[in-house]
Amino acid sequence: MLDYMGIVNLSEREDNIKELTYHRPIASIPIAGRYRMIDFALSNLVNSGIQNISIFTQHKYRSLLDHLGTGKAWDLDRKNDGLFIMTPMLNFYNMGISRGDIENFKNHIDYIHLSKQNNVIVTSSSMVCNLNYENAIKHHNETGADITVIYRRVGDCTEDFQYCNILTVDEGGRITGVDLNRGKESECNISLDMFIMKKALFLDIVNTCVSRGDCDYFKQAVHNIVDKLKVYGYEFKGYLACVNSIHSYYKTNMQLLNLDTSKELFFRNGLIYTKVKDEPPTKYAENARVTNSLVANGCIIDGQIENSIIFRSVKVRKGAVVKNSILMQNCLIEEDVHLINVILDKGVKVTRNKQLKGDESYPIVIEKKAII
Numbered sequence: 001m002l003d004y005m006g007i008v009n010l011s012e013r014e015d016n017i018k019e020l021t022y023h024r025p026i027a028s029i030p031i032a033g034r035y036r037m038i039d040f041a042l043s044n045l046v047n048s049g050i051q052n053i054s055i056f057t058q059h060k061y062r063s064l065l066d067h068l069g070t071g072k073a074w075d076l077d078r079k080n081d082g083l084f085i086m087t088p089m090l091n092f093y094n095m096g097i098s099r100g101d102i103e104n105f106k107n108h109i110d111y112i113h114l115s116k117q118n119n120v121i122v123t124s125s126s127m128v129c130n131l132n133y134e135n136a137i138k139h140h141n142e143t144g145a146d147i148t149v150i151y152r153r154v155g156d157c158t159e160d161f162q163y164c165n166i167l168t169v170d171e172g173g174r175i176t177g178v179d180l181n182r183g184k185e186s187e188c189n190i191s192l193d194m195f196i197m198k199k200a201l202f203l204d205i206v207n208t209c210v211s212r213g214d215c216d217y218f219k220q221a222v223h224n225i226v227d228k229l230k231v232y233g234y235e236f237k238g239y240l241a242c243v244n245s246i247h248s249y250y251k252t253n254m255q256l257l258n259l260d261t262s263k264e265l266f267f268r269n270g271l272i273y274t275k276v277k278d279e280p281p282t283k284y285a286e287n288a289r290v291t292n293s294l295v296a297n298g299c300i301i302d303g304q305i306e307n308s309i310i311f312r313s314v315k316v317r318k319g320a321v322v323k324n325s326i327l328m329q330n331c332l333i334e335e336d337v338h339l340i341n342v343i344l345d346k347g348v349k350v351t352r353n354k355q356l357k358g359d360e361s362y363p364i365v366i367e368k369k370a371i372i
Contacts, residue, residue, distance in 0.1 A: 002049060002050075002051065002117070003117050003118050003119055004048075004049075004050050004117055004119045004120065004121055004133075004137070005050065005052040005053070005054070005081075005112075005115050005117040005119070005120050005121075005199070006045040006050045006052065006053040006054070006120075006121050006123065007053075007054050007056060007120060007121070007122045007123070008027075008038065008041045008042065008045075008053065008054070008055045008056070008123055008124070008125060009056050009101050009122055009123065009124055009193075009218065009219075010025050010026070010027050010055065010056060010057050010058050010061075010064075010124070010125055011056075011058055011100065011101040011104075011124075011217060011218075011219075012025075012026045012124055012125065012126045012244065013163070013244065014026060016162075016163070016244060016245035016246065017029075017243070017244060017245050017246055017249060019246060019343075019345075019365040019367065020246070020249065020343075020345065020365065021060070022367060022368070023060060023063065023368055024060055024063045024064070025057065025058065025059070025060055025061060025064060025125075026125055026126050026243065026244070027041075027055075027057075027064055027125035028060075028061075028063040028064045028067060029243065029249065030311060030328050030329065030346070031128070031243070031249075031252070031253060032253065032256050032262075032294065032309065033294045033295070033296040033309050033310065033311055033312075034274060034296045034297075034311065034312060035272065035274045036064075036067050036274065036275075037125050037126065037128070037243060038055070038064065038067070038068070038125045039272055039273060039274045040125075040127070040128055040129060040130070040272060041123050041124065041125050041127075042074050042076075042273070043074065043130075043270065043271065043272045043273045044123070044129070044130065044131045044132070044133065044269075044270075045121065045123070045133070046074045046075060046076065046273070047132055047269060047270030047271070048132050048133040048134055048137075049134075050121065050133075051076070051078065051080075051081045051082065052081035052082070052084075052115055052116075052117055053071075053074075053076060053082075053083055053084070054083075054084040054085075054086055054108075054111065054112075055068070055083070055084070055085050055086065056086045056101060056104050056105065056108070057085065057086065057087050057088065058088060058101075058104070059088065061085075061087060064085075065085065067275050068083065068085065068275075069275065070083070071083030073273050073274060073275050073276060074273050081115075081116075084111065086104065086108045086111065088103075088104055088107070089104075089107040089108075100215075100216025100217045101216075101217055101218050102206055102209045102210060102215065102216050102217060102218055102221070103210075103216070105206045105218065106206060106207075106210050109203070109206065112199065112202070112203060113203070115199070117199065118198060118199055118200075119196070119197070119198055119199060120196075120197060120198070120199045120202045121133060121194065121195070121196050122194070122195040122197075122202070122218065123192075123193065123194045123195075124193040124194075126193070126242055126243055126244050127192050127193060127194075127240065127241075127242055128239075128240070128241040128242070128243060128252055128265070129152075129192070129236065129238060129239060129240045129241070129265070130238060130239070130264070130265050130266065130267075130268050130269045130270065130272060131150070131192075131194075131236055131238065131269060132269040132270060133196070135234075136148060136150055136194075136196060136234045136236075137196060139232075139234045140196045140232070140234070143173065143230075143232045144230065145196075145230050145231065145232035146197060146198075146201060146229040146230045146231060147195055147196065147197045147201070147222060147229060147230075147231045147232075148195070148196040148197070148231075148232050148233070148234050149167065149175060149191055149192075149194065149195055149222070149231060149232070149233050149234070150191075150192045150194040150195075150196075150233070150234050150235075150236050151167050151169070151189045151190060151191050151192060151233050151234070151235060151236065152189070152190050152192060152235070152236050152237070152240045153187070153188075153189055153190075153235060153237075154187070154188065154190050154240070155186065155187045156186070157181055157183065157185050157186060157187060157188045157190070158183045158184070158185070158186050159183070160241075160242075160248065160251075161181055161190045161242050161248075162181060162182075162183055162244070162245065162248075163180060163181060163182075163244060164180075164181050164190050164191060164242055164244070165178055165179070165180060165181070165190070165191040165193070165219075165223070166178070166179045166180070166181050166185070166188045166189060166190065166191070167189040167190075167191050167233055168189070169189055169233045173232050173233055173234075174230070174231065174232055174233075175226050175231045175232065175233050176226065176227070177226070178191070178223040178226060189233065189235075190240070190242070192236060192240070193219060195222060196234075205218065205221050205222070205225075206218070208221075209221050238264060238268060238269070239261060239264045239265050239268075241255065246343070246362075246363065246365060247361060247362070247363075249343075250326065250341075250343060250360075250363045253309045253326050254307070254309075254324070256294065256309070257292055257293070257294060257307060257309070262294075277297075277298075277312060279296075279297035279298030279312050279313065280297065280298055281297060282295050282296070282297060282298065282299040282300070282301060283299070283300045283301070284301050285300065285301065285302035285318075286302070287302050287303065287318050287319070288301040288302055288303065288304075288305075288316075289303075289304040289305070290304075290305045290306075291305070291306050291307070292306065292307050293305045293306065293307060293308045293309070293310060294308075294309050294310065295310040296310060296311050296312040296314075297312055298312045298313040299312070299313060299314045299315065299316070300314075300315045300316070301316050302316060302317055302318045302320075303316040303317060303318060303319060303320030303321060303322065303333065303337075304320070304321045304322065305322045305323075306321075306322070306323045306324070307323060307324045308322050308323065308324065308325045308326065308327065309325075309326045309327070310322075310327050311327060311328045311329040311331075311346075312329045312330075313329055313330045314327050314328075314329070314330070314331045314332075314333070315331070315332045315333065316333045317332075317333060317334050317335045317337075317352075318335055319335045319336040319337075320333045320334065320335060320336065320337040320338075320339075321337070321338045321339070322339045323339070323340045323341075324340060324341050324360070325339045325340065325341065325342040325343065325344070325363075326342075326343045326344070326363075327339075327344045327348075328343075328344055328345050328346045328347075328348075329346045329347070330346055330347045331344045331346070331347065331348045331349070331350075332348075332349045332350070333350050334349075334350060334351050334352040335352045335353075336352055336353050337350045337351075337352065337353065337354050337355070337356075338354075338355040338356070338357070339355075339356050339357075340356070340357040340358065341357060341358035341359055341360055341363045341364065342356045342357075342358055342363060342364045342365075342366070343363050343364065343365045343366070344366045345365070345366060345367050345368040345369075345370075346368050346369070347368055347369040348366050348367075348368070348369065348370050348371075348372070349370075349371045349372070350366075350372045351371070351372060354372055356372070
């Protein structure tokens with residue numbers, strides 16, 4: 001496994017999740033009470049024995065740098081290899097305009113050349129899963145594939161995994177086609193946007209795209225050559241969610257209130273690691289009533305909480321009712337507030353006697369540090 005390097009590619013589209021990505025990329029979105037989206041991609045690579053990991057950012061990466069630090073939480077603060085952050089190179093000619101991840105790979109191609117590993121795993125941060133790459137790499141070697149794409153067979157494509165890629169896989173496991181999920185099929189093979197290949201092939205794809213100028217995104221470049229190379233699929237059968245919209249973010253968090261789902265995601269193929277903060281235990285005051293909720297450390301609860309995700313250092317005052325909601329770090333809920341189907345970004349204050357009610361399919365989202 002040490003002959004593999006990992007590349008976490010943060011070029012995901014944010015069109016349908018803008019409310020949570022005004023100040024951060026998808027990789028930095030808080031999830032499940034104490035984690036960030038990037039934690040799943042990093043933990044999967046580390047748990048598979050990969051020690052050279054680079055994160056290719058696009059924009060708004062300040063919060064990501066703060067979360068990652070030196071990589072110590074993932075045992076990546078090393079003298080040899082470790083964690084590398086590759087930021088976009090801006091100059092007079094592009095003036096901050098992103099031309100896709102291919103340009104970012106090209107600008108940092110020396111790092112890829114100089115890495116000692118001969119193979120590469122490219123992944124994204126929008127997929128929520130706990131996956132060890134060992135079996136996928138074994139399958140990759142056994143089939144003699146040029147590229148292996150990891151996918152999941154799901155039966156609810158009409159509502160979930162919107163705008164993810166659908167793979168057509170023949171009986172021999174070879175990928176013969178790629179399409180976009182527009183909600184027309186009930187059952188399909190959803191790509192996890194995880195690619196296994198030799199580093200030389202990765203570099204060849206990047207250089208070809210640059211020289212021809214016909215493709216700005218690596219994922220699209222791979223899809224364009226499925227009929228020219230041996231591109232095989234590897235089926236992942238564990239829990240999978242894709243966070244690429246407000247609806248999918250809300251639904252994924254609510255699914256994690258199920259104990260079996262939570263155990264599978266956070267423990268099945270190794271632990272999911274994150275940045276540790278030394279917060280005191282949550283204080284439950286005299287009027288606190290908490291049922292079927294995930295409450296992180298450092299909170300002070302004196303109201304009613306039901307079917308909700310509560311992040312660190314949230315304060316819920318007496319008489320407040322929080323149902324089916326997600327409250328991110330440092331939110332303050334004052335007396336007699338009622339929140340139902342609501343997502344509060346970090347540092348939101350809801351003053352007394354306010355009522356906010358959304359719908360399960362369209363929850364209300366309040367932006368960071370707002371005062372209601």
